Amino acid sequence: MKLVADNISVGLEKKTILSDVGLEVAAGEFVGLIGPNGSGKSTLLKSIYRTMKPYAGWISLDGDDVYKLSAKENAQRMAVVRQESSIEFDFTVMEIVLMGRAPHKRLFQQDTEADHDICEEALVRVGMETYASRSFFSLSGGEKQRVLIARALVQQAKFLVLDEPTNHLDVRYQLQVMDLVRALGITVLAALHDLNIAAMYCDRLYVTKKGQMVANGTPEQILNPQLIRDVFGVETEVTTHPITGKKHVYFFSESCRIKQSPQEVSKAQ
Numbered sequence: 001m002k003l004v005a006d007n008i009s010v011g012l013e014k015k016t017i018l019s020d021v022g023l024e025v026a027a028g029e030f031v032g033l034i035g036p037n038g039s040g041k042s043t044l045l046k047s048i049y050r051t052m053k054p055y056a057g058w059i060s061l062d063g064d065d066v067y068k069l070s071a072k073e074n075a076q077r078m079a080v081v082r083q084e085s086s087i088e089f090d091f092t093v094m095e096i097v098l099m100g101r102a103p104h105k106r107l108f109q110q111d112t113e114a115d116h117d118i119c120e121e122a123l124v125r126v127g128m129e130t131y132a133s134r135s136f137f138s139l140s141g142g143e144k145q146r147v148l149i150a151r152a153l154v155q156q157a158k159f160l161v162l163d164e165p166t167n168h169l170d171v172r173y174q175l176q177v178m179d180l181v182r183a184l185g186i187t188v189l190a191a192l193h194d195l196n197i198a199a200m201y202c203d204r205l206y207v208t209k210k211g212q213m214v215a216n217g218t219p220e221q222i223l224n225p226q227l228i229r230d231v232f233g234v235e236t237e238v239t240t241h242p243i244t245g246k247k248h249v250y251f252f253s254e255s256c257r258i259k260q261s262p263q264e265v266s267k268a269q
Ligand SMILES: Nc1ncnc2c1ncn2[C@@H]1O[C@H](COP(=O)(O)OP(=O)(O)OP(=O)(O)O)[C@@H](O)[C@H]1O
Pocket: 012, 017, 035, 036, 037, 038, 039, 040, 041, 042, 043, 044
């Protein structure tokens, strides 16, 4: 499933949030969206998953305007894991995951044994199989996130939108969730804060700054100290990770530099 967002502008009343932004994700590609807080990543994702309609430009999935698809057609093509969970009433974990099966059913059609099997398998994949009958509200932030990812998986859509999917997750689950998303082999667009996770998993990256798209390319092409300074305003060393062979970004603050003695400084000069 191919996504094209062409010349998108998004705004609220008189405020423009995104201005003339373009992005493409080829079928099967894993694309990351990076950029500072408030730069427009979530807004771009929301315009793609139809929560904030652009006032200019168009967005298509396999050539079809997403805003012209029915809600059901759209949900069969696109699954979304949002930044904040929109669950307002307490359900069990299994009930939440079963909601992901809705696009495959008729109105009021009961859940089948096959639906339950699909949901159980998804819970195993995110390491939450022993939580099926737990109340969703009683879960930790990371556990909730894994359940919402399971709900997106059972939707069996060919395009997955993730807004900071590793938020709340400990290191092990950050890698596990990214591994499992990549193993799906479907088209993925994910807003990510961790540049090293982005470098490890993404085929290509798009960079937002102040509501504009300022760069795109492979992590090898764009993750460099100059771009990171320009976009995020921080100093870095960027090397190649010895195990993964991917770009690895070391951040530092001047206040944390190793203090050198005057003798060492003059020796280094
Ligand atoms: N509903 C809204 N009302 C007013 N301003 C909004 C609204 N939604 C987004 N904005 C503003 O639009 C800008 C972009 O926000 P957005 O959430 O898209 O950024 P982001 O890159 O996802 O940030 P973060 O990394 O913090 O999640 C911000 O300045 C934000 O305050």
